[in-house]
Amino acid sequence: xxxxxAVAGGLALAAAGLAIALARARSSNARARTRLVSxxxxxxxxxxxxxxxxxxxxxxxxxxxxxxxxxxxxEVTVLFADLVGFTPIAESVDPSALVRILNGYFERMSRAIAxxxxxxSTLIGDGILALFGALETNPWQTDDAVRAALAMRAELxxxxxxxxxxxxxxxxxxxxxxxxxxxxxLVGSSELMQFTVVGTVVSVAAxxxxxxxxxxxxxxxxxxxxxxxxxxxxxxxxxxxxxxGISEPVATFALLSQ
Numbered sequence: 001x002x003x004x005x006a007v008a009g010g011l012a013l014a015a016a017g018l019a020i021a022l023a024r025a026r027s028s029n030a031r032a033r034t035r036l037v038s039x040x041x042x043x044x045x046x047x048x049x050x051x052x053x054x055x056x057x058x059x060x061x062x063x064x065x066x067x068x069x070x071x072x073x074x075e076v077t078v079l080f081a082d083l084v085g086f087t088p089i090a091e092s093v094d095p096s097a098l099v100r101i102l103n104g105y106f107e108r109m110s111r112a113i114a115x116x117x118x119x120x121s122t123l124i125g126d127g128i129l130a131l132f133g134a135l136e137t138n139p140w141q142t143d144d145a146v147r148a149a150l151a152m153r154a155e156l157x158x159x160x161x162x163x164x165x166x167x168x169x170x171x172x173x174x175x176x177x178x179x180x181x182x183x184x185x186l187v188g189s190s191e192l193m194q195f196t197v198v199g200t201v202v203s204v205a206a207x208x209x210x211x212x213x214x215x216x217x218x219x220x221x222x223x224x225x226x227x228x229x230x231x232x233x234x235x236x237x238x239x240x241x242x243x244x245g246i247s248e249p250v251a252t253f254a255l256l257s258q
Contacts, residue, residue, distance in 0.1 A: 071185035076197050077132040077145040077177065077225060078205035079118065081109065081152065084172035084213065086126050097168065102126060105171060108159050112151035116144040121196040129205075134184045134197050142179050142228040149175045149219045149255060173218050176209030177255075179225040200246075207243040208252060214241070219255035226253050233257075 083105070090098055106128070110120055113130045117138060122129040130148070133141030152173060160170040182199035208220050215238055226235060234256035240249035 071183045071198075073181055074134060074184045074197070075141075075179070076134045076182050076184065076201060077141045077179045077228075078182075078197065078201050079113070079128075079130040079132065079145045079148060079175060079177050080202070080205040080209040081128040081130070081149075081173060081175045082209055083126040084174050086171070089169050089171075093169065101163065101168060101171070104159060104162075105156075108155040109152050112155050113148045115151060116148035117141070118144060118148050119195075121194055129196070129202065131184075131197055134182075135195065142177075142225050143230050143233075145177050145225070146219075146221065146229060146233055146255060149177060150257070153218060174209050174212040175219040175255075176205045176207070176212065176222075177220070177225050178205040178208055178222040179228055180204065203245060204243065204250065207246065208250065211241055211243070211252065215252075215254065217254040220252045221255055223251040223253070 089101075093101065105126075106123065109128055113120060113128075116132075117140075118130045118132045119135065120128055121131050121134075130145075132138060132145040132148070138144065152175065156171060156173050163170055178201055180199070180201035182197035182201040184197045185195070186193050187196050187198070188194050204222060208222055212218060212220050217238075220238075221229070221235065229235075235253035236256060238252050238254060240251045242249050
């Protein structure tokens with residue numbers, strides 16, 4: 001009888017141990033499932049927030065490449081574009097027509113930028129901030145930015161012909177291109193995130209874009225960008241100009257053609 005009890009006791013202990021092990025395994029699996037669900041939810045939240053301003057192709061590239069949210073110093077080329085004299089147009093055109101004009105403009109400019117390895121980081125009113133070499137290393141980033149500017153020029157000429165045929169006002173483009181170091185990363189809130197670049201490189205591009213009015217040129221390239229360019233691009237040197245917030249005068253070049 002004592003042997004039987006001993007055996008029964010051993011089986012009971014084994015069963016208890018197995019039950020504990022099973023419970024621990026289940027608990028571990030539950031925690032793993034919880035972490036997986038949480039990670040999946042966070043990924044879905046990131047995709048949702050990021051996709052509110054960026055094409056899905058860019059969203060997938062950012063997630064796949066593991067771009068850090070804390071920021072990373074990179075050498076980038078910034079293209080800043082704006083419409084010249086757009087305020088009078090906005091005041092004279094019917095709102096529905098104005099929105100259609102802007103949407104057509106952004107569609108064509110976005111296409112030209114994406115076709116040359118760039119992406120639009122921000123739309124500011126009728127302005128465009130586009131980045132080259134920010135998401136992935138690109139040794140030809142400045143060539144790509146200038147080719148994008150040439151494509152934007154051509155796209156706008158074709159679009160203006162369409163607008164004129166409808167009796168709508170033509171648009172005039174101003175572009176500034178600068179190359180330099182900046183901090184690239186995801187910036188924003190849980191509702192809206194942008195993959196952008198922060199730093200003087202952006203400020204200079206914006207100031208150079210505004211400088212186009214003084215020279216009567218649609219595309220200006222800084223000397224820092226010019227040094228990285230293929231020499232086959234046709235440029236015309238302009239006198240250095242003082243830019244607001246920039247300590248030294250900035251040398252620029254008018255983009256003629258390729």
